[in-house]
Amino acid sequence: MIIWLIGMSGAGKTTIGQILYQKIKTEHPNTVFLDGDMLRDVWGDHLGHDMEGRRKNAERFTRLCLMLDRQGIHVVAAILSIFPEERRKNRDIFSRYFEVFIDTPMEELVRRDSKRLYARAAAGEIKDVVGFDIPMPRTETWDMIISAPAVLEDPHVIAAKIKERL
Template identity: 50%
Template sequence: MRFKILRKGTLLIVWMIGLSGAGKTTLADAVVARVRETAPNIVSLDGDVIRTVFHDDLGHDMDSRRANSWRMMQLCKWLDDQDQHVVCAILSLFPEHRAELRKSVSSYYEVFIDAPLADLQDRDVKGLYARYAKGETSSVAGLDLTFPVPQTPDLTIRNDQGRDGLMAHVAPIADRIIDAK
């Protein structure tokens, strides 16, 4: 198998944004797997995983969320400098971080996965929305924390058609990474 190493000037950072349960990680993992078939220099970053990597040292209040977003942003910049493509799945509550990243990496492609809140509450893979409804947790984006909808995403995916509808976007995003000039 021959691998094509994609270099600077090609699409490197894909920043996938959405509320909890929107499908960010599912889509990111599928895109990375597809790209990795021909281009091994791709990394997946997930906001929840990065929290774990750093020993869950941050909470979910706004200051902690800002710190985790900053970590993700700095990791993306560092990996960009190493000629690595990055597909990042992150809640992304801070428009200023997105703007900074867009300016500071080789190439940036923002994907907003928009899913109706009712669908997210029905899916509730992590049980987050149920815990919020019972009063067991707070600081939930889209409920008691404002989620600033991205104003200038490069792609908006309306995820209200189930898994197949979401997975229909894997090939176009992966091809964009592989074929970018």
């Protein structure tokens, strides 16, 4: 099974994903956690964050998940995932696919700004920031959406809610 956590930068994908992964792993040791940033490091070829880099990263991410899925490995995947057509394809190719949209409001993302992406984008210092010059299409491909106020709860509570729905 592939559990696909999507959302903007700072939404909480990595934080919630790691907790969810630990919870699932206690019952299903054949589970791995894959994170978009982590895999960019694994590829090792410094893909950019422009549309082309993002698409390549997404395609590789999906192919890796498919390989693991075919070997009976469950994946908790945390990825920004801006391509609705990739997400629709996921539903066809994986043995089971559960997509969760972590829909943290923009004002909270800007308040957290853990990577200082939003401040730098607003100051015109960087481009290719989702929510600024790259849109996040709100295409309803997800199985579960967590919006405010629930998305502002403790990440352990959010992870438990996701696990209940699997």
